[in-house]
Amino acid sequence: MSRSVGVANEDQIVLGRADRARVRARSWALLRLLASPLRRMLALTVLLVVVSNAARASFPLIIAWAIDWALPELIADRPMALGITGGMYLVSAVLAGVLLGWYNLCTAKVSQAMLLDLRLRVFRHTQRLSLEFHENYTSGRIISRQTSDLETLRELLDQGVSQLVSGAFFILFTAASIFILDWRSGLLVLGAAVPIAIIFHWYQRRSELVYRESRVVSARLITSFVETMTGIRAVKAFRRERDNDERYGNVAGEYRDNSIRSINLFGVLQPSLVLIGNLTVAVVLLLGGFRVLEGGLAVGTLVALLLAAKRVFQPVESIAMFYSSLQAATAALEKVSGLLEEEPTVVEPARPVALRDAEGRIVFTDAEFGYGDGPLVMERFTLEIPAGQTVAVVGQTGAGKSTLAKLIARFYDLRAGSLTLDGVELRDLSNTDLRRAVVMVTQEAFLFSGSVADNIALGKPGASPEEIILAARAVGAHEFILALPDGYDTDVNKRGGRVSAGQRQLISFARAFLADPAVLILDEATSSLDIPSERLVQEGLRKLLGERTALIIAHRLSTVEIADRVLVVHDGRIVEDGSPARLVADGGRFAALHSAWRDSLV
Structure with missing residues (x-):
């Protein structure tokens, strides 16, 4: 740059x-x-x-x-x-x-x-x-x-x-x-x-x-x-x-x-x-x-x-x-x-390839990534995530989990190699098609000025009140929204309309689900939820992730229970890849993390 x-x-x-x-x-x-x-x-x-x-x-x-x-x-x-x-x-x-x-x-x-x-x-x-x-x-x-x-x-x-x-x-x-x-x-x-x-x-x-x-x-x-x-x-x-x-x-x-x-x-x-x-x-x-x-x-x-x-x-x-x-x-x-x-480092292609109805198949091929001119953060790797699969990504802080998610959301471009969605290079997709196909929910769960309904509708501008309510119900946010002073019309920035960190996260979940993407990325998105709220959200996730590709990054291994597959990232490399049960049985890094999590519950 x-x-x-x-x-x-x-x-x-x-x-x-x-x-x-x-x-x-x-x-x-x-x-x-x-x-x-x-x-x-x-x-x-x-x-x-x-x-x-x-x-x-x-x-x-x-x-x-x-x-x-x-x-x-x-x-x-x-x-x-x-x-x-x-x-x-x-x-x-x-x-x-x-x-x-x-x-x-x-x-x-x-x-x-x-x-x-x-x-x-x-x-x-x-x-x-x-x-x-x-x-x-x-x-x-x-x-x-x-x-x-x-x-x-x-x-x-x-x-x-x-x-x-x-x-x-x-x-x-x-x-x-x-x-x-x-x-x-x-x-x-x-x-x-x-x-x-x-x-x-x-x-x-x-x-x-x-x-x-x-x-x-x-x-x-x-x-x-x-x-x-x-x-x-x-x-x-x-x-x-x-x-x-x-x-x-x-x-x-x-x-x-x-x-x-x-x-x-x-x-x-x-x-x-x-x-x-x-x-x-x-x-x-x-x-x-x-x-x-x-x-x-x-x-x-x-x-x-x-x-x-x-x-x-x-x-x-x-x-x-x-x-x-x-x-x-x-x-x-x-x-x-x-x-x-200043010029953007991630630019929209002059002649984008159309991708109207994405299925959600993600493929990294000989991929490498580093920030700017700095050292490599993700060493060369090849990874395929089939459409509809729920993948949990775990590992130590700074291992590269969020970087993997940001690459799929195309917040950054690879330094080398290829990253495709349904066989189309992410670099060749228009921003409109990419943002419709891939939605990322981050840990911040930022709410804009306006009502709760307005914030949920960001996922689908022009959504009807019924669609907004259905999205809120799906993630378990409907009950607490009704309890707010003006329900869905409550201004989130006015006195009486303040919501907790966990509630903000549930609203952001409803926003993402209303968008109905082919690929849903949850980057530490359950970190602000208490145990009852997390269980409620997991119920919603089980219902809504069945037909879409999901990448779930979390320190809480309770989230991994709904995953079909687990990737363990360590020092910028994917060191383990398999189902949760198989990785526990193999006795590697994931097994150690899983054991420590079980002990913490006791």
């Missing part, structure tokens, strides 16, 4: 020149992609910002004409000139105000459209990525991409970009008006651009590192909070509140220190820009004043020059303020674009 710089080096603050150039190119490419459907609206915003700022920048010129031309004309009893300049000023003021408001409205529409597109892209892409990515990339970091980073981008696109673009055009047009009024003063103002460029370059180089570190620390802060809240039962059980407080406080302190460094940098940038602007205006006043006294410059022109010189530096201060947002947003965009650059 080719991992991106932004994700693979999540905690790397200082990037090499080549990596930095690649990350920037990737980020700008993402922005161009988001802006591409909005070309017409963007063209309109450019037109609006050009005309509105040209109108704003014309005020000093009109004032100069009013003082140096219209007032003498008025004194000479010719008021037409004053009316013309007054009308020009009024038209420019109205035009600038109306068009600037229109421009802000258009930029808001553009920014919100881009943000909506980006938010959906992040969500869809994160869902599309393979299980390997989610097992390596913490949930807190993903949440940070969707919340903190996108919020930073929102602040920039909503306000920062419009201020930056509008300010840049205003500076350009105001500087042009200064050159029109007096080219010598224009050169003075233009000379101030040199120290401004130097201070901006200084700020950019230092703030880039600070804001990149800010995104990393922000993600760690969110990760720490999410992990603590997700594992709050363990926190309470082991009295970890004080230790968590200390760890979270350290990360929050890092975030505070980082924020202080960014504020300090801006604290140098903004006063420097104010100082450069004030000094420039003072020089224009000093030199212009001497030229007025010498008769080389009109009074109205000097007034207009001072007004324009003062105005030309006002957006620079705003740009400096939003340049800080730009740096933060650039760092956030690097992280988001890095996430979007």
